[in-house]
Amino acid sequence: MSLKKQIDAYNVQKEAKLPSDVLALMEQTTNELIAQHIKNKALQVGAKVSNFSLQNHNDEHVELADLLNKGPVIISFYRGNWCPYCNLELKALNDYLPQFKTHSAQLIAISPQLPDETLTTAQKNDLEFNVLSDINNKVAEQFGLLFTLDERIQALYSQFGIDFEKYYGDKxxxxxxxxxxxxxxxxxxxxxxxxxxxxxxxxxxxVMAALESEQY
Known part of the structure; x- marks a missing residue:
């Protein structure tokens, strides 16, 4: 099953579970974020990525330059292990890992979560690749991906029991x-x-097609 079909199935469950006003707020704040055009200022195809080093879920330092010495690198930036969409994506990427490796590709996932939460992400999803902690979002900022969650969504997530200080060490x-x-x-x-x-x-x-399209 494609990742989109998995997400579509989850969305059906979400819409059946959550009140209409909550769904409306989620849609409204998402549309407002889209209107900020953050992605247009982020790194795009053709850009050169600066080297970085982050701690993985096994308390080891992983450096981009070392990974690139072995082959191409796939990076997945995700929000946190509390995010069902992120978990679906990470599992889907993990399923493709053997195929990525046929092109000597290294897969890493990055979030601003604290190391303990990064470990939880890897264990919960049975991930077989490096899951990295980008404390204070330094690498996300380097890529131009950083934004501040809308205050209305902050309050909503708090009602859902999502404790940002627990996950990220700050608010x-x-x-x-x-x-x-x-x-x-x-x-x-x-x-x-x-x-x-x-x-x-x-x-x-x-992602696989992108690996196949270029001679590395």
């Missing part, structure tokens, strides 16, 4: 736009999927 409510990139061995972005609508995610098959 800045700054998150990255969910985004998926493919970076070739030269550090150049060859594929980019990003959208202010957090319910839209890259299809792993499209």
């Amino acid at each position: 800045s409510y700054k998150l990255p736009l969910p985004a998926t990139y493919v970076i070739n061995k030269r550090g150049i972005i060859t594929y980019a999927f990003l959208n202010e609508d957090y319910t839209l995610r890259a299809e792993p098959i499209d």
